[in-house]
Amino acid sequence: MITQHKNIFTLSSIALLLAGCTPSTELTASENVSDYEGSASITQGLAKTVEENLFECKNGRSRVAGIGEITDANGKVWTVPAKNHFTTAPKAIDLYEECANITPQGIGDVDVSSVPVTIIDEDGEEITGYIFADNYFELYINGQLIAVDTVPFTPFNSSIVKFKVNKPYTIAVKVIDWEENLGLGTENNRGKAHHPGDGGFIASFSDGTVTGPDWQAQTFYIAPIYDLTCLSEVDGKRLSDTCTTEGTDNGENAYAAHWETPSNWMAQDFNATSWPLATEYSEDEIGVNNKKSYMNFIEKFSGAGASFIWSTNVVLDNEVLLRYEVK
Ligand SMILES: [Ca+2]
Ligand SMILES: [Ca+2]
Ligand SMILES: [Ca+2]
Numbered sequence: 647m648i649t650q651h652k653n654i655f656t657l658s659s660i661a662l663l664l665a666g667c668t669p670s671t672e673l674t675a676s677e678n679v680s681d682y683e684g685s686a687s688i689t690q691g692l693a694k695t696v697e698e699n700l701f702e703c704k705n706g707r708s709r710v711a712g713i714g715e716i717t718d719a720n721g722k723v724w725t726v727p728a729k730n731h732f733t734t735a736p737k738a739i740d741l742y743e744e745c746a747n748i749t750p751q752g753i754g755d756v757d758v759s760s761v762p763v764t765i766i767d768e769d770g771e772e773i774t775g776y777i778f779a780d781n782y783f784e785l786y787i788n789g790q791l792i793a794v795d796t797v798p799f800t801p802f803n804s805s806i807v808k809f810k811v812n813k814p815y816t817i818a819v820k821v822i823d824w825e826e827n828l829g830l831g832t833e834n835n836r837g838k839a840h841h842p843g844d845g846g847f848i849a850s851f852s853d854g855t856v857t858g859p860d861w862q863a864q865t866f867y868i869a870p871i872y873d874l875t876c877l878s879e880v881d882g883k884r885l886s887d888t889c890t891t892e893g894t895d896n897g898e899n900a901y902a903a904h905w906e907t908p909s910n911w912m913a914q915d916f917n918a919t920s921w922p923l924a925t926e927y928s929e930d931e932i933g934v935n936n937k938k939s940y941m942n943f944i945e946k947f948s949g950a951g952a953s954f955i956w957s958t959n960v961v962l963d964n965e966v967l968l969r970y971e972v973k
Pocket of ligand 2: 823831842844845960961962963964
């Protein structure tokens with residue numbers, strides 16, 4: 647059956663070549679990868695699971711949040727969905743977290759005064775931050791890791807942080823749109839075995855700083871990709887706008903594009919001038935209307951003037967680094 651199929655393809659290719667056309671379909675995997683000329687490293691297929699699950703929900707249900715490793719054609723090993731500090735870093739305080747039975751109706755029910763303050767500058771301004779990420783964040787201020795999300799995948803939660811710092815200061819955030827099928831960028835959802843999940847990040851800070859289109863956002867992991875010709879790079883943007891975001895039941899051979907994150911990307915003096923500006927997304931696009939972890943504190947999110955941001959593709963970009971300089 648396969649041989650017959652290949653013969654048909656070859657014959658139709660020859661026919662197309664004779665007709666002066668180039669066959670546009672049915673490229674095999676190897677032909678596709680060798681044709682790719684972008685700056686990413688490409689992997690294909692499912693990663694090897696190296697951590698089964700980072701998080702057990704004590705009260706309710708959560709998606710399995712695993713960690714995987716996958717090797718590219720040059721032998722380089724990539725961690726998916728992304729390297730992170732979930733097991734070692736200080737955790738953010740939960741605003742809302744169902745697994746821990748923390749379910750206040752609003753900010754008035756939260757003991758904000760008990761949230762610990764991370765000192766960056768002894769004589770700095772004390773700043774409170776309110777954060778919602780789909781699915782996971784790690785927050786740095788002036789290169790110092792302040793706190794990480796308590797729930798890597800689901801259920802959706804929200805967080806509060808406090809730190810003391812002098813202006814100007816730099817906010818740097820790693821955000822991860824987690825995945826069930828490690829290396830493939832997909833989850834079982836909406837009736838498909840391989841549904842590409844989406845991301846989204848919103849935050850406001852008590853000094854008036856809010857997420858918006860003046861932040862910078864760069865992606866370092868794009869998946870799933872079923873046709874590498876849909877990837878392009880323009881002015882520092884790693885674009886996937888012509889790649890499909892449809893779900894499928896046959897996503898096992900999907901490609902993924904990886905870029906190495908700079909070791910000092912979170913530092914205050916890191917040169918991020920090549921990074922694109924963030925793309926804004928509406929609450930409807932992110933789909934937060936049914937999420938109490940967001941809606942119960944909406945006055946601290948869109949109500950405070952913040953908007954959802956991500957890199958250019960909120961569905962396919964799964965590891966995104968954000969930066970913002972508070973003047
Ligand atoms: Ca989370
Ligand atoms: Ca995704
Ligand atoms: Ca997600």
